[in-house]
Amino acid sequence: MNEAILALNAGSSSLKFGVYDIGCPGEPRPAARGSVEMGLPAHIKAEAEKGKPLVDRALPNGSLEDVIEAVLTWIETESGERRVTACGHRIVHGGTLFFDPIVLTPEQIDAIDALSPLSPLHQPRSINPIRAIARMRPRLRQIGCFDTAFHRTIRPPASRFALPRAYERKGIRRYGFHGLSYESIASRLQAEGKSDRRTIVAHLGNGASLCAMRNGASVDTTMGFSTLDGLVMGTRCGALDPGVLLYLLQHEGMAPHELQHLLYEKSGLLGISEMSADMRELEASADPKAREAFELFVFRATREIAALANTLGGLDCLVFTAGIGEHSGAVRKAICGRLDWLGVAIDDDANLRHAPTISTPASTVEIRVVPTDEESVIARHVLKATSEI
Numbered sequence: 001m002n003e004a005i006l007a008l009n010a011g012s013s014s015l016k017f018g019v020y021d022i023g024c025p026g027e028p029r030p031a032a033r034g035s036v037e038m039g040l041p042a043h044i045k046a047e048a049e050k051g052k053p054l055v056d057r058a059l060p061n062g063s064l065e066d067v068i069e070a071v072l073t074w075i076e077t078e079s080g081e082r083r084v085t086a087c088g089h090r091i092v093h094g095g096t097l098f099f100d101p102i103v104l105t106p107e108q109i110d111a112i113d114a115l116s117p118l119s120p121l122h123q124p125r126s127i128n129p130i131r132a133i134a135r136m137r138p139r140l141r142q143i144g145c146f147d148t149a150f151h152r153t154i155r156p157p158a159s160r161f162a163l164p165r166a167y168e169r170k171g172i173r174r175y176g177f178h179g180l181s182y183e184s185i186a187s188r189l190q191a192e193g194k195s196d197r198r199t200i201v202a203h204l205g206n207g208a209s210l211c212a213m214r215n216g217a218s219v220d221t222t223m224g225f226s227t228l229d230g231l232v233m234g235t236r237c238g239a240l241d242p243g244v245l246l247y248l249l250q251h252e253g254m255a256p257h258e259l260q261h262l263l264y265e266k267s268g269l270l271g272i273s274e275m276s277a278d279m280r281e282l283e284a285s286a287d288p289k290a291r292e293a294f295e296l297f298v299f300r301a302t303r304e305i306a307a308l309a310n311t312l313g314g315l316d317c318l319v320f321t322a323g324i325g326e327h328s329g330a331v332r333k334a335i336c337g338r339l340d341w342l343g344v345a346i347d348d349d350a351n352l353r354h355a356p357t358i359s360t361p362a363s364t365v366e367i368r369v370v371p372t373d374e375e376s377v378i379a380r381h382v383l384k385a386t387s388e389i
């Protein structure tokens with residue numbers, strides 16, 4: 001019977017998972033990947049690494065426990081002879097306490113939960129499956145892997161807000177997120193011997209951010225203390241004049257929880273289009289508001305790319321990844337079109353084909369499309385953490 005790792009990646013719009021066999025020496029071997037749509041009914045979909053469909057099933061009673069039990073049972077009985085020996089989780093916020101992957105004890109789960117106010121959309125989505133698995137399979141080892149960890153290399157001035165220093169000592173600073181995704185891209189560039197260039201990675205999914213990298217390490221990023229900062233996102237506003245928050249609190253009579261709901265769940269592409277948070281729907285729509293949401297997304301992305309190029313002192317490589325970055329030729333074309341002054345020139349045919357390299361030979365910036373693989377990064381961390389126990 002094969003021993004296997006389950007890697008769970010809880011995002012703001014999805015719960016993705018990967019199954020990895022660990023019987024043989026070396027890296028965890030990918031066996032299947034899938035996603036769960038929560039709801040009534042919940043829906044589990046998985047396919048083998050080569051794209052062969054493995055399961056596509058509705059679960060009428062879609063409680064989290066049911067979903068996890070169904071995923072584990074499917075892995076252990078239907079997908080092959082496997083025993084899940086460890087489960088790794090993407091955890092968005094590690095605060096100032098957590099960097100390296102950790103074996104999750106009840107005390108640590110509580111400490112991670114206490115960071116939920118810093119990441120109210122995401123932290124509960126990681127904590128709930130961790131607690132459910134702890135209840136259902138108390139002997140299964142669970143490992144937490146932190147999005148913030150990759151950005152620990154960001155130093156002042158990039159990490160600093162212009163507030164009185166006392167607040168920085170309280171942990172109010174730029175943390176940065178999507179770190180497991182950036183780690184995945186960094187290791188890919190490193191394997192190609194291309195990590196020494198001034199690189200910006202654009203992780204454009206439901207949540208979206210940019211990371212400026214030098215020698216495979218993060219030197220700046222657009223998300224900050226929370227997952228609200230930086231780019232326009234599916235339902236989040238991105239960078240916003242803090243005066244707006246004061247105004248809404250003091251003069252619109254908004255309560256803090258209403259403000260949180262507005263900024264995390266009603267803004268961004270959804271707020272501007274008044275239609276959808278999904279870039280696919282906006283691209284397909286003839287409504288001018290959908291076009292304006294698209295244009296704002298692109299405008300703000302290019303503004304932030306210019307800011308990070310400033311941090312790097314120039315730009316050699318621009319990488320697109322995540323749901324929008326990997327699949328939307330229209331977004332990539334619009335972003336690159338605004339960056340010609342930086343030496344960015346896109347090859348339209350390669351872009352349409354979602355080719356791995358989409359720059360023209362004349363472009364001074366190499367433009368890449370690289371699929372992110374957060375689940376494999378989690379699995380590698382789990383294998384390392386569990387073999388050190």
Ligand SMILES: Nc1ncnc2c1ncn2[C@@H]1O[C@H](COP(=O)(O)OP(=O)(O)O)[C@@H](O)[C@H]1O
Nearest residue numbers: 011013014205206207278279322323324327328
């Ligand atoms: N073909 C496509 N064209 C445009 N946008 C797409 C396409 N496929 C996926 N997306 C976008 O990607 C988003 C999901 O990205 P993803 O990285 O999976 O999100 P997350 O991990 O944050 O849940 C969707 O909201 C959708 O807008």
Ligand SMILES: CC(=O)OP(=O)(O)O
Nearest residue numbers: 011012177178207227
């Ligand atoms: C940090 C973050 O925004 O994650 P996601 O893109 O999964 O929502």
Ligand SMILES: [Mg+2]
Nearest residue numbers: 011012205322
């Ligand atoms: Mg994601």
